[in-house]
Amino acid sequence: MKSVRVMHKKEKTIELKELAIGYSSQKNIKVIAEHITSDIYSGELTCLLGANGIGKSTLLRTLTAFQPKLSGDIVIHGKKIEKYPEKELATLIGVVLTEKFEIKNMTSYQLIGLGRSPYTGFWGKLALEDKEKIEEAISLVKIENLSERMVDSLSDGERQKVMIAKALAQETPIILLDEPTAFLDFPSKVELMQLLHQLSRKTNKTIFLSTHDLDLALQIADKIWLMDSEHGIQIGTPEDLSLDGNLSNFFARKGIVFDQYTGLFRVENDFNKQIKVIGHGQIYAMIRKAFLRNGILASRDIESDFSVEIKENRILLYKPDQSPIGITSIEELLNHIMI
Amino acid sequence: MKRPLIVFALISTSILVFFILNLVLGTISIPVGSVWNILFGIKEESIIWENIIWKSRFPQTITALVAGAGLSISGLQMQTLFRNPLAGPSELGISSGASLGVAFIILLSGSVGGTALIKMGLFGEIAISIAAVAGALAIMIIIITISRFVRGNVILLIIGVMIGYIATAIIGVLKFFSNDEDVRAYVIWGLGSFSKVSGNQVYTFVGIMIVLIPLSFLLIKTLNLMLLGDGYARNLGLNVKQARLYVIVCSCIITAIVTAYCGPIVFLGLAVPHLCRTIFVSSDHRILMPAVTLTGASLALFCNLVARMPGFEGALPINSVTALIGAPIVISVLFGKRKNEVG
Numbered sequence: 001m002k003s004v005r006v007m008h009k010k011e012k013t014i015e016l017k018e019l020a021i022g023y024s025s026q027k028n029i030k031v032i033a034e035h036i037t038s039d040i041y042s043g044e045l046t047c048l049l050g051a052n053g054i055g056k057s058t059l060l061r062t063l064t065a066f067q068p069k070l071s072g073d074i075v076i077h078g079k080k081i082e083k084y085p086e087k088e089l090a091t092l093i094g095v096v097l098t099e100k101f102e103i104k105n106m107t108s109y110q111l112i113g114l115g116r117s118p119y120t121g122f123w124g125k126l127a128l129e130d131k132e133k134i135e136e137a138i139s140l141v142k143i144e145n146l147s148e149r150m151v152d153s154l155s156d157g158e159r160q161k162v163m164i165a166k167a168l169a170q171e172t173p174i175i176l177l178d179e180p181t182a183f184l185d186f187p188s189k190v191e192l193m194q195l196l197h198q199l200s201r202k203t204n205k206t207i208f209l210s211t212h213d214l215d216l217a218l219q220i221a222d223k224i225w226l227m228d229s230e231h232g233i234q235i236g237t238p239e240d241l242s243l244d245g246n247l248s249n250f251f252a253r254k255g256i257v258f259d260q261y262t263g264l265f266r267v268e269n270d271f272n273k274q275i276k277v278i279g280h281g282q283i284y285a286m287i288r289k290a291f292l293r294n295g296i297l298a299s300r301d302i303e304s305d306f307s308v309e310i311k312e313n314r315i316l317l318y319k320p321d322q323s324p325i326g327i328t329s330i331e332e333l334l335n336h337i338m339i
Numbered sequence: 340m341k342r343p344l345i346v347f348a349l350i351s352t353s354i355l356v357f358f359i360l361n362l363v364l365g366t367i368s369i370p371v372g373s374v375w376n377i378l379f380g381i382k383e384e385s386i387i388w389e390n391i392i393w394k395s396r397f398p399q400t401i402t403a404l405v406a407g408a409g410l411s412i413s414g415l416q417m418q419t420l421f422r423n424p425l426a427g428p429s430e431l432g433i434s435s436g437a438s439l440g441v442a443f444i445i446l447l448s449g450s451v452g453g454t455a456l457i458k459m460g461l462f463g464e465i466a467i468s469i470a471a472v473a474g475a476l477a478i479m480i481i482i483i484t485i486s487r488f489v490r491g492n493v494i495l496l497i498i499g500v501m502i503g504y505i506a507t508a509i510i511g512v513l514k515f516f517s518n519d520e521d522v523r524a525y526v527i528w529g530l531g532s533f534s535k536v537s538g539n540q541v542y543t544f545v546g547i548m549i550v551l552i553p554l555s556f557l558l559i560k561t562l563n564l565m566l567l568g569d570g571y572a573r574n575l576g577l578n579v580k581q582a583r584l585y586v587i588v589c590s591c592i593i594t595a596i597v598t599a600y601c602g603p604i605v606f607l608g609l610a611v612p613h614l615c616r617t618i619f620v621s622s623d624h625r626i627l628m629p630a631v632t633l634t635g636a637s638l639a640l641f642c643n644l645v646a647r648m649p650g651f652e653g654a655l656p657i658n659s660v661t662a663l664i665g666a667p668i669v670i671s672v673l674f675g676k677r678k679n680e681v682g
Contacts, residue, residue, distance in 0.1 A: 064574060090576030097570045101422070106566070106622040117564060117575040123625060124560040170575070 013174055013206040014040040014063065019072035021055060021062045031070060032058045033227065038235050040208055040223075042173065045193075045200045047217040048210040049250075050227030056210040057098075059227070060178050063208070064095055076174070090118040094167030096160065096177040102152060108162045109147040112137055115169035137168035140199060157188035164195070168203070175199075177209035181216070189213055193220045214265050218247075226250050239263060271297040275337070279310025287315070290330050294338060306337060343619055343626055350633045354404070357640035361400040362392060365647055395534070398541040399643065403533040405548040406601050407611075407639020409593045411631040412555050414608030415615075416590040419562045419624070420583065421486060423495060424673070427609030428594040431482050431499035433475050434605070435506035437598035438529060440474025441467055442510040445525045446517040464540060464599075468547075471599035475591040478502055483587065531602035531658045533643050544600045551596065552632060555589050562586065562624040605658050606665025607642075611635045614668055638664070 020034035032055035040046055050056050061067045063074060065081050074081040076092060084092065094115070103111070115137070116130040126134070138147050141161050146154065154162060160180050167175045177196070181189040193216050200207045200222070211217050217224060218238040226234040226246060234246045241247045248258035257266050277287055277298040287308060288298040298308075309316045315327040317336055327333045362374045369377075369388050376382040377392045410428055417426040417433075428434050444467050481502065486495050514522050528535065561582045564572040573579050597604065615630040616622065642664055646655040 066570065066573065086573075086578060087576045090574060093574065095570065095574045097568075097574075099568050099570050101566065101568045101571075103566050103622050105616050105620050110623060111567075114563060114567060114571075114575065117560070117577075120560075122560065124563055125625070166571075 010044065011042045012039045013042045013077060014208075015073075015075040016040075017073040017075065019062075019074060020070040021058050022070050023058075023067075024070060029070060033232060034070070034072075036072070036233050038225070038233065040174075040206055042206045043200055043204040044206065044222040045197045045220065046206075046208045046223040046225060047221035048208065048225045048227060049212075049214060049217055050210075052212075054227050054229060056227060057178055060176055060208075060210055064093055064176055065089055087118060090170070090172075092172055093174045093176060094170040094172035096163045096167055096175070096180050098178050098182065104150070104152055106151050107148050108143065108151055108154070108165075109134065109138075111151050111162060112147075112165045112169050115166035118170065133171060134165075134169050137165040140168055140202065141165045141195065155188075156183045157185070157192065160184065160188075160192060161195070164192075164199075168199070172205075174206045174208070177207070179210050179212065181211055181213050189216055193217075197221075218242075218264055271295050273297070274299055274302050274304055276300070276302055276304045276307040277310070278307070281310070283310050283313065283315065286330060287333065290334060291337075294334065296337070308333070343621075343630075346618060347629070347633065350630075350637055354633060354637045354640065357637060357644060358400060358404065361403070361640055361644055361647075362396050364644065365391070365396065367391060399534045400640065401545055402541060402601065403639040403643040404636045405545050405552075406533060406597045406604065407607055407635040407637070407642075408552060408632045409548050409597045409635070410604060410608040410639075411611035411635025412552060412628065413590040413593045413597075414610075415612040415624075415627060415631045416555065416558070416562065416586050417608075418612050419565050420586050420590070421495065422566070422568070424613065425496045425609070427606075428590070428598075429503075429603060429605040430496060430609050432478050432502035432506065433482075433591060433594050434598050434603040435503035436474040436476070436478025437471035437595045438474070438603055439478075439506040439510060440470035440472070440595070441528065441599060442513050442525055443474075444470040445528065446510075446513045446521050464543065468596055468599040471595040472592055474506075475595035475598070476588070478506070479587055479591050483583075528602045530656055531604050532654075533601055533639070533657060534654065535601070540600065544596070547596055548593075551589075551593050555593065556628055558582075558586055558589060559624045559628055562628075566622060603658070604661060606661045606669070607635060607639060610665035610668040611638060614638075 016036050016038050018034075019036040020031055021036070022032040022034075023030045036059075048056050048059065058067070062069050063081075065084075068082075076084070081089075112134050113126055113130070114124075116126060116133060117124060120126060120130060138144055141164055143158070143161050143165060146158055146162060149158075151159065151162065164175075164177075164180070167177075180196070181192055184192060193213070196207050196209065197220050199205065221238060224236060224238050224241055226241065228250060231250075234241065234250070236244075236246070238247075241250075242258070242263045247263075258264075259266055271292065272295050274297045275291065277284065277291075278300060279287075284298075287310075291298045305320050307318045309318065309324075315330075315333060316324045317327050317333060318324050319336075325336070327336070359371065359374070362378075363369055363371055367388075369391065373384045373388060374392060377384050377389050378397075413433075414427040417428065417431060418424060420426070421431075482495070482499060485498055510525075514525065517525075561577065564575055564577045565582065565586070567575070569579050572582070594608070611631050611634050612627065615627055615634050618634075619626050619630055621627060639661075642657060642660045645664070646657050646660045648655075
C-alpha cells in the first residue's frame with residue numbers, strides 16, 4: 001500500500017502456546033478448541049473466521065481475560081496474561097464488543113472519554129492529556145462530525161466507529177473486536193474493515209477481530225485464522241491459505257465454491273440444463289451468471305436446442321427452426337429461455 | 340459547563356426557599372422573622388411557636404431533606420446498576436423488603452417479648468434499622484438473581500411488584516398473629532411520613548445519612564463505567580463483581596435506613612433521577628450524583644409542604660403527595676423520550 005508513511009517493525013505481541021479454551025464447571029469440562037499455538041503481530045490486521053458456534057467468541061473472551069483458559073499459555077508482551085493485574089490489562093487490551101447498551105444523554109465524546117478511565121483519577125475527571133488523546137482518537141477514526149452527537153442517535157456503523165475510537169483512546173497496544181461488522185450494511189462493512197486495516201498500519205497496533213464477512217476478510221486482512229472443529233486453527237496470509245488449499249477445504253460445503261483464481265468465494269448453483277453460448281467478454285460473463293442462477297450452465301462446447309450468440313455487443317437467440325431473435329436485455333433473454 | 344452551574348444554583352435556592360416555607364407554613368403560620376429568631380436563639384418568641392418549630396417542624400423538615408436526597412441517590416444507583424429506567428427503591432420491592440424486616444421486628448417483638456419494641460428507645464431504633472437493612476438486602480439479592488435470567492425492563496419491574504405483594508402478604512400474616520398495639524404501631528409506620536421521626540431520633544437519622552450520602556459519592560466513577568455494561572466496564576479495569584456489590588449495598592442501606600425511620604416513601608427515588616437526566620441532559624454521574632442529591636432534597640421538601648398545606652387539618656399522607664407529583668414526572672419523561680426516539 002502506498003499510503004503507508006512509516007513502516008513500523010512488526011513485533012510478536014500475543015503468543016499462544018498449546019492453548020485450550022472452553023468452559024469448566026465443577027462437574028465437567030467442555031473443550032471448545034485446543035492445541036492452539038500461534039503468534040499475533042503488531043501492525044497487522046488479523047481476522048478470525050469460522051462458523052457460528054465454533055468458539056470464536058470464546059477465543060476472544062479468553063484473550064481478553066474475561067474467561068479463564070483451560071490449559072496452555074497466553075503470553076502478552078512476554079508475560080503470561082494471568083500475571084497482569086486487572087488495571088494493567090485495561091491499558092494493554094482494548095475491546096469492541098457485540099453487547100449493546102442504551103445510554104441516553106451521553107455524547108460520543110463523553111463515551112470515548114470513558115476509554116480514558118484506566119488513566120484518570122478517582123473521580124474520572126479528564127485532564128488536558130486525556131483530552132488530547134480523545135481528540136487524537138477521534139481524528140484517527142475521522143468522526144469529528146459525530147463527537148457532539150448523542151450515542152443513542154448513532155447508526156450501527158457510526159456507533160462501531162465511536163467504540164473503535166474508545167478503544168484507541170484507551171491507548172492499548174492490542175485491540176480485539178468481536179464481529180465489528182455484524183449488523184452493518186455493505187458499504188459500512190467495507191469502510192470499517194479498511195479503517196481497521198489503516199489503523200493497524202498507522203498506529204502499529206495489534207488488531208484482531210472475528211467476522212463472518214469472508215470476502216472482506218480475504219481481501220483486507222493481513223492474516224487469517226481459520227477455525228473449525230476438525231482442523232483446529234489454520235493460520236496464514238489469505239493468499240497462502242488459498243494456495244495450500246486450506247481455504248477451499250475449510251468451506252467445502254454445498255453451495256459455496258472457492259474460486260482458486262480470484263482467491264474469493266462464490267455461491268455454487270447446481271444446473272440441470274446446458275445451453276450453448278458463443279461469445280466473450282462482459283456480456284458473456286453476465287449471461288453465464290444469470291443462467292447459472294436459474295440452473296442453466298452456459299458453455300461454448302456443447303450442442304443444445306436453443307443457443308445464444310454474442311455478436312458486436314448484441315445478443316442473438318437461436319431457436320430451432322426459427323430465424324435469430326435480437327435480444328436487448330438479459331431479462332428478456334431469460335424470459336425467452338425459461339418458458 | 341455554565342448551564343449546570345446555573346441549574347445547581349437554582350436548585351440550591353429552591354431548597355432554601357422550601358426549607359424556610361416548611362418552617363413558616365402550617366396550621367399555624369409563624370412569621371419568617373420569628374422563625375429566624377427561634378432558630379438562631381436571637382430573641383425570645385412565644386413558647387408555643389418555639390415548641391412547634393423545635394419539636395415538630397424543624398425535625399420534620401430536615402428529615403424530609405435528608406430522606407429525599409437519600410432515596411434519590413439510591414434510585415439513581417439502582418437505575419444505573421440494572422440499566423433500567425424503571426428501577427427504584429420502591430418499584431423493585433426494596434422498600435417492601437425493608438418493611439418486611441421492620442414488620443418482623445415490630446410485630447413479633449410484642450408476641451415474643453411481651454413489650455412493644457417501638458417503645459424501647461435507641462435499642463429499638465437500632466434493631467428496626469438493622470432489620471430494615473437485612474430485609475432490603477434480601478429482596479435485592481433475589482431481584483439480582485432473577486435479573487440474570489430475565490431480559491427486559493418491564494418483566495423485572497413486574498417481578499419487583501410481585502415480590503412487593505408477597506412481602507405485603509407475609510406482613511399481613513404477621514399482623515394476624517400480633518397484638519393490637521404492635522399492629523397499630525406498624526400501620527402508622529407503614530403509612531410513611533417525615534414527621535414520625537422526633538426528638539433525638541432525628542439526629543441519629545440525620546447523622547447516619549450524613550455519613551452515607553458522601554460515601555455513595557465515592558462510587559461515581561464506578562457508576563459511569565457501569566453505564567457501558569459489564570464487558571466494557573471490565574475491560575476498562577473495573578472489578579465488576581466487587582463494584583456491583585458496593586453499589587447494591589450502598590443503595591440498599593440508604594433505602595433501608597430511610598424506610599426504617601420514615602416508612603416506605605414511594606416514587607421519589609424513581610422520579611428524581613429522571614428529572615435530573617432531563618434537566619442536565621447528562622448521564623455523567625459526576626453531575627447526576629450532586630444533582631439528584633439536591634433535587635431529591637428539594638422535591639421532598641416541596642412534597643412535605645404540599646402535604647401540610649395550610650387549610651388541611653392535620654397532614655395528607657406523604658405518599659399520596661409523592662405519588663401525585665412523582666408519577667406524572669415519570670410518565671412525562673418516558674413520553675418525552677419516546678418522542679425523541681421517533682423524531
